[in-house]
Amino acid sequence: DAKTTQPPSMDCAEGRAANLPCNHSTISGNEYVYWYRQIHSQGPQYIIHGLKNNETNEMASLIITEDRKSSTLILPHATLRDTAVYYCIVNNAGNMLTFGGGTRLMVKP
Amino acid sequence: DAGVIQSPRHEVTEMGQEVTLRCKPISGHDYLFWYRQTMMRGLELLIYFNNNVPIDDSGMPEDRFSAKMPNASFSTLKIQPSEPRDSAVYFCASRYSGGWTEAFFGQGTRLTVV
Numbered sequence: 001d002a003k004t005t006q007p008p009s010m011d012c013a014e015g016r017a018a019n020l021p022c023n024h025s026t027i028s029g030n031e032y033v034y035w036y037r038q039i040h041s042q043g044p045q046y047i048i049h050g051l052k053n054n055e056t057n058e059m060a061s062l063i064i065t066e067d068r069k070s071s072t073l074i075l076p077h078a079t080l081r082d083t084a085v086y087y088c089i090v091n092n093a094g095n096m097l098t099f100g101g102g103t104r105l106m107v108k109p
Numbered sequence: 110d111a112g113v114i115q116s117p118r119h120e121v122t123e124m125g126q127e128v129t130l131r132c133k134p135i136s137g138h139d140y141l142f143w144y145r146q147t148m149m150r151g152l153e154l155l156i157y158f159n160n161n162v163p164i165d166d167s168g169m170p171e172d173r174f175s176a177k178m179p180n181a182s183f184s185t186l187k188i189q190p191s192e193p194r195d196s197a198v199y200f201c202a203s204r205y206s207g208g209w210t211e212a213f214f215g216q217g218t219r220l221t222v223v
Contacts, residue, residue: 034211043113043200043214044152087152096165097142097212099152 004088009104012082018075020103022088025069031092033064035073036099037084044087044099047073078107113215115201121221127189130218133182134203142212143176143186144200152200158184159206191222 005023012018024033035047048055048062050071055062061074075082087102114133122128134141142157156166161178169176173192178184188195198219204212 038152041217043202043217044212045214046211049211096154096157098154099144101151 004090004100006086006088006100006103008101009106011106011108012075012078014080014107014109015077018078018082018105018107020073020075020086020088020105021070022073023070024088024090027068027090028092031090033062033068033071034089034091034097035060035062036087036089036097038087038102039081039084047086078105080107080109083107113201113203113213115199115215115218117218118216119219119221121223122191124192124222125190126222127187128191128195128220128222130186130188130199130201130220132184132186132201132215134184134201135205135213136182138203138205138213139181140204140206140212141178141184142202142204143184144202144214145197146200146217147197155186188220191220193222196221 032049032051034049036044037047038044048057048060050062050064064071083106085102085104087099089097116131139160143155144152145155146152153168155168156176157164158178174188176186198217200214200217202212202214
């Protein structure tokens with residue numbers, strides 16, 4: 001699986017958009033980009049995934065660059081409940097998800 | 110569905126004792142995963158099953174760890190004998206392979222070995 005690089009921590013003001021970057025410069029053609037998050041003391045929770053095109057669901061948007069070497073997860077209106085560790089994972093099958101260090105997002109009032 | 114159910118939620122045991130962690134996947138899911146999370150090493154995949162068969166156990170740290178899936182609705186992760194360095198939160202996750210679906214995680218078992 002391709003390795004990902006994420007900033008260790010970020011802050012965001014409540015109500016503002018949170019933009020979480022992820023670099024995956026060694027991604028191969030059949031690998032998807034997945035985002036999960038882990039709220040304190042809970043199991044990880046799926047957010048969104050994509051291959052090439054930008055994706056949006058009720059939780060977030062995923063923007064993947066044209067060369068697919070990086071992506072950004074966007075939480076359009078962050079709330080205090082969005083405070084969590086966000087993991088960017090690159091994988092070709094959805095199995096054997098390998099979690100890196102993630103980004104610790106702190107949403108502040 | 111109640112989601113992935115793990116038991117116990119918390120376990121405190123003495124070094125050298127056998128520990129068994131339990132997991133009930135979501136009904137109909139054919140993949141089951143065991144993860145371990147520590148501050149030092151983060152989330153590590155230990156082993157995963159497909160249709161009750163172990164597919165990859167390369168993440169199992171040593172022979173003291175074993176996992177079984179006797180049927181589609183139950184899996185165990187056993188540590189024998191347990192050591193203080195096994196203290197961690199152990200997560201079970203399951204997934205359905207028909208089409209693309211996400212992995213659903215349980216609430217975890219917090220294991221403390223003293």
